[in-house]
Amino acid sequence: MPAPPLWLRWLPVAFVAVVLAIEPVTPVHWPVSFLLIALPLVAAFGYGPATVVAITVFAVVLEGVLAGTPCCAGRSVGYLWDIHYVANYACTSLVGVLGAILAVHRMRRERTLATVRSVAETAQRVLLRPVPRMLGRMSIETLYLSAAAEARIGGDLYEAVQTAYGVRLLIGDVRGKGLLAVETAAMMLGAFREAAYDEPDLVGVAHRVERSLSRHAARLAGSESGERFVTALFAEIPDGESVVRMVNCGHPPPLLMHDGGVTELHATDPSPPLNLGVLTGDGYRVDVERFQPGDQLLLYTDGVTETRGADGAFYPLAARLRRWARMRPGALLDRLHADLLAYSGGCLDDDIAALAAYRLPDGVRLPGEGGR
Known part of the structure; x- marks a missing residue:
């Protein structure tokens, strides 16, 4: 105590x-x-x-x-x-x-x-287990802030895994709050961790997670079944190509930091949130963007951009990020965390999750690599 x-x-x-x-x-x-x-x-x-x-x-x-x-x-x-x-x-x-x-x-x-x-905290370590800081040629850091200060856990989620197809990333935001949102997040993370290793493309990963979420939602009583959905972004960074592939399911667009600039990567044909795909019947579209050594990708939930200042204005993430575009992932998320608290006056009203992935330049050696 x-x-x-x-x-x-x-x-x-x-x-x-x-x-x-x-x-x-x-x-x-x-x-x-x-x-x-x-x-x-x-x-x-x-x-x-x-x-x-x-x-x-x-x-x-x-x-x-x-x-x-x-x-x-x-x-x-x-x-x-x-x-x-x-x-x-x-x-x-x-x-x-x-x-x-x-x-x-x-x-x-x-x-x-x-x-x-x-x-x-124990549940959060199981649900949002620590992401390895190095996956292949990627340096990765994460940030999680729960609006439920006493529980320190909510419905936002992230994951990063190294697979035969490259590094695969997930960030998502479960509709609603409380234990049901945590349960849905846990189910979704479990489905992604299995599908990411098995499916040869992101469309297959998204379909697997969608089916798992639909089965989970069908077990809920009353109107919760139709209202239980998740916005999500799936990303894949292959080892041998300077690209990032993404499937956006109703999620805020990621930000690409390249040579000191910041670009929002909007989906050309965004898919609906998971568990709402049955309403449209459409498949998932993969967007491909250049992602070169030295570039950095920021994935985040809407709790970041919907943070309000004293004047009621939303947090200008892209504009703020331009000041810190050359920071590495750890320093970048530390700065983002401090800035969100300062901007909101310490009153964060929503869960916040962010994941920064930095592609190491070709000349940078990884720990344990040989060479003189």
Whole structure:
């Protein structure tokens, strides 16, 4: 269970210091020591119940010292057992009991939240397992941010695998939120991981994933079957060709960074999202684009471009990316992450996934390669 922030642990000390500072300078009919009633509640935010009880005892004793000291607030006599101060001691004790209960509740909730986060992080490592940083001649990095801060997992997905046909990439966005979206994402990733190795072309991969998703959606009750769809982008980067092949199923267009410039790779004939293909009956179209050594490809979900700034404007991804087009994948995604948080004021309302793939120049050796 994480410890409370340092400032919360010092807050009771600061509270007492303020009371002691203003008590001697306030009029006698303004008994500032009564503020110590709140001290147990202040302590409950940063300490456990035993410490809250100890601080309550300290508060009652300090109230008695201040009430019984004639010089405080210009008094000529003490008021240790004055009825108002006795009531103050009783109220402080009662608030101390409530503070201890609050501390117990807070600690239980923090333990529960820590457990939920641990389980969610484990699930995310299984669902979105770490992508190898090097696949063939490709350097790859990923970014994932969940809008559900406590769960840290959502319906956006990505994957990258090395196959006999080259490096194959997937990025997708499941409609909806919650556990059903996570279940759909897990099913889709499993289907892609099998099909990517077996199917000789991207059209076959897309068909395999589509059929798996349709079977999954058919098992859902009510209207969820027809409404469960996924936007997705499949990409293939063959080892021996300076091209990238793509099948876009209703997904935001990837961005190609070449020689410091940024180009959106729009599909010439985009396919509908997965599980909606039955509505059109059309097949999948493969687009081929130049992808040379030294080029970089950014795949992302719409959570990136739909991030809003303080003025309500959407995040200008392509324009921002032109400033960082020469960065390598790790630095690029770190910069994108920081910029998204700054642009949104730290309030990301949607899941975000991004995958950057950089084709190493021919003269760059991979780790473990020979040569002088």
